[in-house]
Amino acid sequence: LRAFQESRRQKITITPRGVDSPLAAAELAGVRLMIIAGSLPEQPLSVVEQFLRDGQTVLFVLSSSAAAPTLGRLAGVPSLVAEEAAVRNYAMFGQIDFQHPLFAPFADPRFSDFTKIHFWKHRRIDLGQLPGARALARFDDGDAALIQMPVGKGTVFVLTSGWQPDDSQLALSSKFVPLLYSALEQSGAIRAQLSQYLVGDEVNLASANPSQPITLRKPDGTTVALAAGETKFS
Numbered sequence: 001l002r003a004f005q006e007s008r009r010q011k012i013t014i015t016p017r018g019v020d021s022p023l024a025a026a027e028l029a030g031v032r033l034m035i036i037a038g039s040l041p042e043q044p045l046s047v048v049e050q051f052l053r054d055g056q057t058v059l060f061v062l063s064s065s066a067a068a069p070t071l072g073r074l075a076g077v078p079s080l081v082a083e084e085a086a087v088r089n090y091a092m093f094g095q096i097d098f099q100h101p102l103f104a105p106f107a108d109p110r111f112s113d114f115t116k117i118h119f120w121k122h123r124r125i126d127l128g129q130l131p132g133a134r135a136l137a138r139f140d141d142g143d144a145a146l147i148q149m150p151v152g153k154g155t156v157f158v159l160t161s162g163w164q165p166d167d168s169q170l171a172l173s174s175k176f177v178p179l180l181y182s183a184l185e186q187s188g189a190i191r192a193q194l195s196q197y198l199v200g201d202e203v204n205l206a207s208a209n210p211s212q213p214i215t216l217r218k219p220d221g222t223t224v225a226l227a228a229g230e231t232k233f234s
Contacts, residue, residue: 032189052154057187094140
């Protein structure tokens with residue numbers, strides 16, 4: 001819950017739910033990203049299926065091989081199985097697709113080293129069982145670490161290891177929070193925003209409150225008021 005902090009530019013609302021809690025479709029109005037960390041019973045699972053058919057995004061954390069049937073149900077593969085990988089000492093990310101928007105924020109060589117994150121456990125899935133699935137990251141043993149697959153109009157990202165201490169050091173890594181924010185951005189819940197600009201860059205203020213006039217303070221201390229309805233400043 002502490003990963004998503006409110007800032008001046010955005011407010012993210014998190015609603016935690018127990019696995020066995022009934023889930024109504026109406027509760028998901030405005031929700032763009034759902035994080036699932038295990039098996040789900042029938043009632044909430046059917047709501048998640050509709051959530052994906054409506055074009056939303058799910059981050060599914062495969063925290064145990066027993067959660068494979070739930071993932072398989074979402075993927076339309078009821079027979080999906082996952083097995084615990086035999087890890088000696090630890091695994092780490094060995095291959096990452098930095099061209100994909102999810103990992104693009106880490107493409108700079110200063111941020112692309114994921115080898116310091118150790119994974120004690122992960123689950124092995126045959127990607128051939130999942131229609132349209134692709135591995136965005138793989139462990140150094142070749143197993144898929146983070147998978148993307150289309151479901152209806154929506155998208156499911158599958159992390160084959162959990163971030164709890166028994167599974168990995170992911171939650172302790174400096175990469176963890178930016179990775180969650182990247183998933184949130186891919187869901188369409190937030191838009192990428194520049195925090196600094198060069199002279200001559202156009203500033204898009206479309207996220208500002210449309211009911212309030214927009215006034216900007218320039219470096220010399222003077223202010224400029226935008227015309228009503230105007231959302232760009234050059």
